[in-house]
Amino acid sequence: MRGLLPVWRHAGGGSVSAPFASSRRALPARVTLAHGGGGSAMRDLIDGVFRAAFADDGALPAAEDQARFDLAALAAKGDRLAFTTDGFVVDPLFFPGGDIGTLAVCGTINDLAVGGAVPVALSCAAIVEEGLPVEVLRRVAASMAQAARAAGVPIATGDTKVVARGACDKLFVTTTGIGVVRAGLDIGIDKARPGDVILVNGLLGDHGAAILNARGDLALETAIESDCAALDGLVAALIASAPGIRMMRDATRGGVAAVLNELAEASRVGVSVRELDLPIRPEVTGFCEILGLDPLYLANEGKLVAVVPAEEADAALAALRAHPLGRGAAAIGRVSDGRPGRVVMETRFGGARVVDMLVGDQLPRIC
Template sequence: MSGTVSEYLSSGPTFAEGEVIDRIEAFRRRRPRLRDEIVTLAHGAGGKSSAALVDAVFVEAFRNPLLESLGDGAVVTLPSGERLAMSTDSFVVQPLRFPGGSIGHLAVHGTVNDLAMAGAVPSWVSAAFVLEEGFPIAELKEIVADMAAAAAAAGVQIITGDTKVVPKGAADGLFITTAGIGVVPAGRELSAAAVRPGDKVLLSGTMGDHGMAVMLARGDLAIEADIRSDTAAVSPLVEALMAAAPSTRWMRDPTRGGVGTVCNELAQASGLGVVLDEQRLPVRPVVNGACEMLGIDPLYVANEGKFLAVVAPDEAEAGLTALRSQPLGDGAAEIGTVVAEPEATVVLRTGFGGTRIVDMLVGDPLPRIC
């Protein structure tokens, strides 16, 4: 289907037509606006509050065409005609170690994955450390070793950096900031502007693994479950997808704010609608169970080793097969379709045949997970 959400959902019960229109119009009016006078944890959650802060403070101050695309990285064209992607990120996760990884792994994976989402092959990374007075040198060496191992596995070099030490109490142990540069292959163009009605939305694996792994590792929820972070470099998956589906339109990794927020970013950037199928959303049973106990929707829980891709409908099957052929993509699924209307809106078709609007993340149910 490539028309409207009503056509796409016509095979099952839904809202009355008038109710659908009223709900969509009310949703469109709820655009993120900065109303806060102080910074809160919600401003770092990747949802509505983050979008409002970025738009009202940073985009307003630094406005330029590259920044205004609001991607996880920027693609610049050199005088030679070659194109480079650049991205930067900071990591403040607590605890510093969790099942499946550490802040060191995240610091590399987060940046190289953002470069891959821009279509680039990651090549070089910088790293800056803010250390709190009293931080154990032995633990610092272990985290740096994790970074070195992650960089080697991702095929990148850490080529420059910086270190600052602040008095005890001025930081929570260790913060890391990384930036990365990658080369975009000739002819590769990824943009929300390229997305078309009828395109398919692929997810490279299960939702919510990283966010729940970090939450349970904090040990204050009295929940025991075998959940490990999925933190990993996704470049091999991206290259497999691009080889099988060369007309891939757009990609984004669902970190803070999860799949639900990233789909909203896609809808707003493209001006199109996204219809997700609840029964196709891949979630490990143990992750889903933990989310249910905490009252959290897995749609809003972060991953650090998965990505969303919008592909042409005639390449969706080949793209999905390519993802599933890789160890990191064995849980890949086609989870939705792009539609012409309702514009800039995400709708979920539930397992009961009804529908609901999927908004951007509101608040911060999972603080400091990356």
């Protein structure tokens, strides 16, 4: 976007004003507290890891304390500004299908996209534990840069802090995003109406399974990869196919069950889903049965729940399935005029059970 200046702040809040230069000192193998002190060591870390990875064209302009945007360019995309932020503390940092960097970029892009916004730019704040290998930081920054470029959403500004050993666990990342909501689009968690159809864009629970497997809690013969992906392109296709779309929400912590309960409560409607229609890998179903988990509550990082009017459901489902991130899309249920706020699942055996909101989380530090 014209007028966008990538920037990065040092620990004291001021800008790193010196341009990236080949004469900077080589970084040590591990991050030290000096790298968070606001001096030349901090500049070397920021220039050598973050600004080097995030520069769009290889050039690193002098930094300011803020990113700047052309208001006319923003207004051309829509009529409202969307703003979101999210912290990422996933353990382990690297897992099949992604890492904390990919997760941070895709997660924030998705939070904007499911609100009907065109993502414009991201910020990134990294809290680094003293002693973290610099190579780990480089890998994470490279993943973030790759994910951001693939989505066409630049990382425009950021900040780095270094804390003493034990004050955090290796690396925490916070990403903030801004986007512009498409003109004329009015969607929200409170917009569902009886008769609407509930859609998902593919296999559920893969991220939760991938994290469990990466922690060594499972011994699966077939490795399951996280579904971590940026959904802005999929969302654009969905909105084009179903202009009357009621709502979208990405099913992260708490899984699909949390989204359905939030929907039922906010819209004051009943929700019914069919277990046989839920797209879940047999491997995920199997380990959930062994560990006493419910796949409806497993986290996803590339799946959304969408509610569309019944007359637009076929077109919406076709649009999802035509996109690489929606090939496994399915209609899983309907909005009803039953008891407001209640989610009921028809089981594979013909019975019914209430799907409540979890008090906590089945799996901590999943994202």
